[in-house]
Amino acid sequence: MTEPRNPETELLFLIRRARAGDSQAFETLATAYRDRIYRWALVRTGDLDDAEDATQEALVRLHRGLRKFSGKARFETWLYSVVRNAAAEVQRRAARSRRLNDRYAVQGALPSTTAPPRVVEGLETRRIEGLVKRFLQELPARQREAMDLVDLQGLGQAEAATRLGIRSATLRTHLFRARRAMRNRLLETVPGIEETGTE
């Protein structure tokens, strides 16, 4: 039997093997997609810890749900929805946990368990760190997702809208708002910007 060469065919071949219970195939698949899953989860949740949990949850769902992948949609599109659902579940759990902690904190029964903020390693400049923080902390989830898929990952607007389950016009609205929010700050920071430009 000849080995499939086309990446798309190769992927479907891998999925079929993983679906049939081949743990090696699942491992290969998960290894190939884990960073991407984390990135999507991070953009969705805006929080490093939630993204970590959502990645784990998405891997579990991937393991369980591969049988449901019919191959009608692109695998990445399907996986993206798996990650979004996993992230939503993790955020629901985190919100419940926070509410519980708040309740106990009010009653004085438990000390606050808020972890210290994690230091993002590897970011060379404060500028980059500032950009990432602003992106994750100041933009709403939908705007982050739209900007990430279209501007940062280079997806077409139609494909991005499909992944997010929204209309293209709605996607464009989120996208423009995200760009404005991120770029407006640059107007303040770029030196030499004047309002006297040429007509």
Add this chain to the structure above:
Amino acid sequence: MNCRECRDWLLEASPLEIAGALGELSADRRADAVESPSEAEWREHAQACASCLTLAERILEAQEELAAGLELLTPVGRLADALAVASREAVGRRRRARRRRVSWGTTAAVAAGVLMIRSFDSGGGFRTDSIDVVARGYIGSALAPEVEALLDESVVVLETDDEDVVVFWFYQGRGE
């Protein structure tokens, strides 16, 4: 085009459009999703306005920095651990889901059995001290343990397809 119009365009234009306007991109890669002033017009303004040109360059730079910054953020947990947990958890959930399905089936069988017995009771002449109720798929034919109902009570013993689970259903009343 003046600075205000130029910046308004810059605030919403796609990175590809900005790169195209700066002449940094081949024409076939330019996006056309945003209705924008003509690139020639924009370029003309940018040639005469250093600040707008700087802003355009800074936007592209920031875009790349943001992409690079996000790329640096990867999961901290070990891949092998994550895979092991995923596999174990997935199998566990599958089992739990199966048990839930069985449990619903058992409940349905019990309910059906009780309804059947009640209907016999109301018709009279059917004693329900200890009855094996047969429900498709859930009740086995293995021996049920002997169970005595209290006075004025009846009992239904149901075996499930899980040999560790036997359901005893006590209820008030004794059909004669």
